[in-house]
Amino acid sequence: MKKLSLTAKIFISMVLGIIAGLLLQGNPDFAVTYIKPLGTIYLNLIKMVVVPVVFLSIMQGIISLQDIRKVGRMGVSTVLYFFVTTAIAITIGLVLANILNVGGGYVLQGGELSYEAAAAPSFIDTIVNIFPSNFFKPMVEANMLQVICISLFFGFGVILAGEKGKVASDWIDSFAEVSFKVMNMIISVSVIGVFALICPVIAQNGPEVLLPLLKVILIAYAAYIFHVLVAYSVSVKCFVGMNPFTFLKGVSQAALFAFSSASSVGTLPFSLAATEKLGARKDVASFVLPLGATINMDGTAIYQGVCAIFIAQIFGVELTLANQLTIILTATLASIGTAGVPGSGMIMLAMVLESVGLPVEGIALVAGIDRILDMGRTAVNIVGDCSCTICIDAMDKKLSAKKAAKAAK
Numbered sequence: 001m002k003k004l005s006l007t008a009k010i011f012i013s014m015v016l017g018i019i020a021g022l023l024l025q026g027n028p029d030f031a032v033t034y035i036k037p038l039g040t041i042y043l044n045l046i047k048m049v050v051v052p053v054v055f056l057s058i059m060q061g062i063i064s065l066q067d068i069r070k071v072g073r074m075g076v077s078t079v080l081y082f083f084v085t086t087a088i089a090i091t092i093g094l095v096l097a098n099i100l101n102v103g104g105g106y107v108l109q110g111g112e113l114s115y116e117a118a119a120a121p122s123f124i125d126t127i128v129n130i131f132p133s134n135f136f137k138p139m140v141e142a143n144m145l146q147v148i149c150i151s152l153f154f155g156f157g158v159i160l161a162g163e164k165g166k167v168a169s170d171w172i173d174s175f176a177e178v179s180f181k182v183m184n185m186i187i188s189v190s191v192i193g194v195f196a197l198i199c200p201v202i203a204q205n206g207p208e209v210l211l212p213l214l215k216v217i218l219i220a221y222a223a224y225i226f227h228v229l230v231a232y233s234v235s236v237k238c239f240v241g242m243n244p245f246t247f248l249k250g251v252s253q254a255a256l257f258a259f260s261s262a263s264s265v266g267t268l269p270f271s272l273a274a275t276e277k278l279g280a281r282k283d284v285a286s287f288v289l290p291l292g293a294t295i296n297m298d299g300t301a302i303y304q305g306v307c308a309i310f311i312a313q314i315f316g317v318e319l320t321l322a323n324q325l326t327i328i329l330t331a332t333l334a335s336i337g338t339a340g341v342p343g344s345g346m347i348m349l350a351m352v353l354e355s356v357g358l359p360v361e362g363i364a365l366v367a368g369i370d371r372i373l374d375m376g377r378t379a380v381n382i383v384g385d386c387s388c389t390i391c392i393d394a395m396d397k398k399l400s401a402k403k404a405a406k407a408a409k
């Protein structure tokens with residue numbers, strides 16, 4: 001018999017987790033006491049490896065590109081691509097949620113709301129906060145934007161140091177490899193982790209929590225699918241000249257892994273393999289993908305848009321066009337600040353709600369179904385990262401070919 005791939009095994013374990021959760025509905029304490037801790041250990045391990053993987057792989061990517069100007073050019077195009085696709089994503093989410101009246105039919109029940117949100121920083125503070133005043137603190141606190149900032153500076157430092165930077169470059173190469181191996185170890189226990197994460201959610205909440213919120217789930221998934229089919233298909237066709245089906249088939253394994261693990265960073269080895277198979281060079285992929293896994297979250301932005309409209313509608317708050325534009329801006333920023341680990345998009349939703357004065361307690365309503373929404377949004381996040389990688393790679397190849405032709409003249 002053909003050996004099952006890890007992705008298939010993880011998918012099966014997720015289905016088994018749902019079935020076990022349904023069976024344990026009569027006894028949710030068992031699931032919470034004995035099964036949930038395994039999920040928590042798995043989550044902790046992913047969080048533990050996020051900082052070294054992102055820090056080292058971005059530096060490794062920068063160093064292997066060798067040329068600061070090239071990194072700068074590529075960085076600017078990458079971030080631009082991320083911004084534009086994220087803004088498109090959130091717009092799709094908002095339009096669908098408005099047209100399909102996402103909050104319609106939901107009856108708000110007394111006593112089901114309580115959610116404590118952290119205060120959201122202002123726009124300027126968000127920018128200032130990207131630059132750390134200490135080397136270690138961002139690593140300890142897993143402040144990913146600051147971690148990225150440090151890796152950019154030190155990556156450039158290694159290039160500028162030239163011959164003297166060689167030892168640092170070898171160390172980074174070696175430690176990056178080691179942290180990927182650690183990540184692979186953690187991924188190999190995903191079968192247990194995924195089961196243990198989904199089972200208590202279903203056991204505690206049951207299908208009852210899903211039904212009234214079915215509309216939110218359906219609309220979010222419709223927007224996820226629409227965005228993947230439209231935005232990414234168009235971009236790979238235009239920038240790479242690739243058939244969208246070839247692209248979607250190429251990234252399907254990575255998307256499926258993202259779907260079951262709900263972690264963009266945990267999916268990095270799969271997205272690296274997928275983009276390389278689709279023809280992207282390793283140095284480009286190892287620069288763009290870890291960056292994308294931390295700051296490019298189109299699925300998360302869609303989710304935040306749909307939830308914001310849902311919460312506004314059920315609380316009877318009219319959102320003006322200006323409010324909706326504010327949501328586009330804050331959801332784009334919030335998705336950048338979302339770490340690529342399960343559940344973080346929901347925490348950042350508070351920032352979006354607060355920006356337009358919506359009640360943050362509304363998050364409590366969607367918390368029960370967060371895992372289901374998270375799986376879809378993570379898959380979209382990953383497809384977005386992969387599409388960006390192959391587009392940036394193709395653009396860079398074209399540019400290099402042009403330069404070579406000019407030089408030959």
Ligand code: ASP
Binds near residue numbers: 265
């Ligand atoms: N789980 C998502 C990811 O890793 C982030 C989120 O919660 O939206 O991409």
